[in-house]
Amino acid sequence: MITALIVDDDVKNTRVLRGLLEEFCPQIAITGEAYSVEEAIDLIRKERPALVFLDIEMPYGNGFELLDQLSPVDFEVIFITAYDNYAIKAIKYCALDYLLKPVNIKELLEAVRKVSEHLQTKDTRSKLKLFFEQFANKQTELQKIAVPAMDGLVFVDFKEIIRCEAKGSYTQIHLINGRKITTTKTIREFEDILPESIFFRVHNSHMVNLNFIKKYFRGRGGYIVMEDETNIEVASRRKDSFLEKFK
Numbered sequence: 462m463i464t465a466l467i468v469d470d471d472v473k474n475t476r477v478l479r480g481l482l483e484e485f486c487p488q489i490a491i492t493g494e495a496y497s498v499e500e501a502i503d504l505i506r507k508e509r510p511a512l513v514f515l516d517i518e519m520p521y522g523n524g525f526e527l528l529d530q531l532s533p534v535d536f537e538v539i540f541i542t543a544y545d546n547y548a549i550k551a552i553k554y555c556a557l558d559y560l561l562k563p564v565n566i567k568e569l570l571e572a573v574r575k576v577s578e579h580l581q582t583k584d585t586r587s588k589l590k591l592f593f594e595q596f597a598n599k600q601t602e603l604q605k606i607a608v609p610a611m612d613g614l615v616f617v618d619f620k621e622i623i624r625c626e627a628k629g630s631y632t633q634i635h636l637i638n639g640r641k642i643t644t645t646k647t648i649r650e651f652e653d654i655l656p657e658s659i660f661f662r663v664h665n666s667h668m669v670n671l672n673f674i675k676k677y678f679r680g681r682g683g684y685i686v687m688e689d690e691t692n693i694e695v696a697s698r699r700k701d702s703f704l705e706k707f708k
Contacts, residue, residue, distance in 0.1 A: 462488060462489075462490045463488055463489050463490065463511045463512050463573075463576070463577065463580070464490050464492050464508070464510045464511050464512070465482075465489050465490065465491055465492065465510050465511065465512040465513065465514060466491070466492060466493050466494065466495065466501070466504060466505060466508060466510045466512075466513050466514070467479060467491060467493075467494045467495070467513075467514045468494075468495045468496075468498075468501040468504075468513060468514065468515045468516055468519075468524070468527070469494075469496065469514070469515075469516035469519070469541060470496050470497060470516060470519040470520055471516070472496065474516075474541075474562060475494050475496070477563070477564065478514060478541070478564055479491055479494070481564060481566060481569055482569075482573075485566060485569065485570060486569070486570065486573050488573070488577070489512070489573060492508050492510060493508050493510075496519075497519060497520070497521060497522070498519060498521065498522030498523070498524075498526060498527045498530075499521075499522070501513075501515075501527055502527060502530055502531060505531060505536070506531075509535075509536075510536055511536055511537060511580060512536060512537045512538070512539065512576055513536055513537070513538050513539075514539050514541055514560075515527065515528075515538055515539070515540055515541060516540075516541045516542070517540055517541065517542040517544075518542065518543070518544070524540060537558075537576045537579055537580060538557065538558070539558045539559065539560060539572050539573075539576060540552055540557065540558070540559040540560070541559070541560050541562060541564070542559065542560075542561060542562065543561070543562040549561075558572040558575050558576060559572075560572055604618055604619070604620075605617060605618050605619065606619055606654060606655070608634060608642055608644045608646065609644050609645055609646060610642055610643065610644055611643065615642050615644075617634070617636070617642070619655055619656070619659070619660075620659075620670075620672075621636050621637050621638070622634055622635070622636060622637075622655075622660075622670055623635045623636065623637055623669070623670055623673045623687055623688060623689055624667060624668065624669045624670060624673070624687060624689075624691065624693070625648055625651050625655075625660075625667070625668040625669075626648075626666060626667055627647070627648040627665065627666040627667070628643070630645070630647065631643055631644065631645060631647075632644050632646055632647060632648045632650075632651060634651075635689060635691075637673070637688075639689075648662070648666070648667075648668055651668060652668055655668070659671055659672065661702075661703060661706060662699070663685065663693060663694070663695045663696065663699055663703055664693065664694050664695065664696045664699070665696065667693045667694075669685065669687065669693060671706060671707075673687050673688040673689075674686075674687060674688075675687060675688050675690075677695075677704075681697050681700075682694060682695040682696050682697035682698075682699070682700045683695045683700060
């Protein structure tokens with residue numbers, strides 16, 4: 462059983478989330494609710510939950526300030542927000558979990574599933590540390606992503622990624638030093654979080670760093686040669702968009 466708290470200033474949202482958890486997530490035991498940052502800090506210190514469902518925006522403070530005051534954090538976090546903004550991109554980069562309001566049941570089940578796995582690795586502190594480093598300077602491009610690997614998290618500077626290759630429901634990341642990282646994230650997830658100014662999905666199975674393309678050979682779709690000497694097909698339907706990147 463995973464003990465959990467809900468921190469959200471909206472009473473209606475709190476009741477809806479509690480109801481969904483009670484109906485669809487029997488492994489979650491809600492031990493309390495808080496409606497402000499100040500109230501939440503006291504409740505978390507008292508209850509010591511394994512998981513906190515944390516609203517990002519609240520009056521007189523926000524979820525990030527709460528975590529900063531409780532640092533080092535020793536519980537899992539699922540952020541809840543009504544806004545799909547810069548914070549969400551930073552959350553994705555750091556392999557943290559979030560739910561957009563109104564909460565979708567399928568997304569809730571997936572977030573709870575991931576938390577159950579994270580509790581085995583105890584890597585929340587590392588992910589939150591990276592998040593605050595990234596979020597501290599909103600004006601600069603995010604530099605690192607947290608990649609869930611088989612034995613924990615790998616923090617990778619995305620500029621060191623040559624290409625991402627789909628391997629079924631997994632993705633293999635190829636780095637400039639020759640290292641390969643196999644992760645449970647899908648290539649679609651990497652397409653969402655890696656900067657489109659640098660990365661392009663040339664094929665269903667391949668996304669490449671444009672800076673590491675060595676040569677392009679024409680054809681129906683053509684194919685490219687990467688700096689690591691890998692030949693990668695360019696899907697015909699992506700050819701025009703791919704070539705547009707170099708105009």
